[in-house]
C-alpha cells in the first residue's frame with residue numbers, strides 16, 4: 038500500500054484502467070508528486086455566476102431574447118446582415134458571434150461558414166458524479182481541494198456542505214460518447230460511468246464511500262479536434278466564433294469576451310487577423326497573448342493533454 042497523506046493515496050496507478058480490469062486493483066510501489074496551488078479557486082455555483090454575468094451584460098446594454106431560437110443567418114455581398122429567429126422576427130446586424138456551445142457547428146452551417154477551418158468541433162456527452170465527500174475532506178465546512186488526476190483518469194473537487202464532484206479526463210480505456218444531436222442526450226447519469234468515476238476517486242481517497250445509486254449531472258462538451266477553443270473571425274465578414282470550448286472555458290468567459298472584442302474591433306477596422314494576428318495584453322498580468330493560438334486555421338495543437346484538462 039502506498040503512502041497516504043491527509044487521506045490521499047499518493048500511489049502511481051498509471052495508465053488509467055477500467056474497473057473491471059484486474060489490473061485496476063493492483064497495488065503499487067511507486068508514488069506520485071503533485072503541484073499544489075493554495076491560492077487557486079473555483080466557481081461553486083455556475084448558474085448564479087451565469088446570471089451575474091447576464092446582469093452585468095444588461096447593465097452594459099445587452100438585451101436577451103429567450104424562448105426562441107436562431108433559424109437563419111442572412112448575408113449580402115460576403116457580409117452578414119441579419120439573424121432570423123424561429124418566432125419569425127429578424128434582427129438586422131453587422132456583427133454576429135456564434136457562441137452556441139455544442140450547437141455551434143450547426144450555427145456555422147446555417148451561416149455557410151467553415152470551409153477554411155482546419156479544426157472541427159463535435160458534441161461529446163459527459164457525466165459528472167456527485168457523492169458525499171469523505172469525512173475530513175473539507176475542514177471547517179470549507180469545500181476542500183480540487184484534484185486533477187490524469188494518473189487515474191479523473192478530476193474531483195469538494196463542495197461546501199460536504200459534497201464531492203467527480204468527472205473524467207477521457208482516459209483511453211473509456212469510450213468517448215460523441216453525439217450527433219445535443220438535444221437528444223439523456224439527462225440521467227449511468228451506473229457504468231458513475232461507478233467507474235467514483236471507484237477511481239476512491240482509489241485516491243480511500244475513505245470515500247461508493248453509493249449504489251448513480252447521482253450527478255449530464256452535460257455536453259463542444260470539443261475541438263485538438264481540445265483548444267476557436268476564438269476567431271470566419272470567411273463570412275462580420276461572422277465570428279467562440280466555440281470548441283472543450284469542457285473547460287466557463288471560468289475563462291470574461292477574458293474570452295475581451296479576446297472576441299479585440300478581434301472584432303481590429304477586424305472591423307481593416308486589420309487582417311489571419312495575416313497579422315491580434316495580440317491581447319492581459320490587464321492584470323501585462324503579458325501579451327497571441328490570439329492566433331485560437332485560430333480556426335491553426336495547425337492542430339499537439340501541446341495540450343488532449344483532454345478536458347487542456
Ligand SMILES: Cc1cc2nc3c(=O)[nH]c(=O)nc-3n(C[C@H](O)[C@H](O)[C@H](O)COP(=O)(O)OP(=O)(O)OC[C@H]3O[C@@H](n4cnc5c(N)ncnc54)[C@H](O)[C@@H]3O)c2cc1C
Pocket residue numbers: 105106107108136137138139140144163164165254255256257258279282283284285286287288289
Ligand atoms: C459537464 C460539464 C462540466 C464542465 N465543467 C467545467 C468546469 O469545471 N470549468 C469550466 O471552466 N468549464 C466547464 N465546462 C465548460 C463550460 O460549461 C463551457 O465552456 C461554457 O458553458 C461555454 O459557454 P458558451 O456560452 O460558449 O456555451 P453554452 O454554455 O454551451 O451556451 C450555448 C447556448 O446557446 C444556445 N443555443 C444553441 N443553439 C441555439 C440556437 N439555434 N438559437 C438560440 N440559442 C441557441 C444554447 O441553448 C445555450 O444556452 C463544463 C461543461 C460541461 C458540459
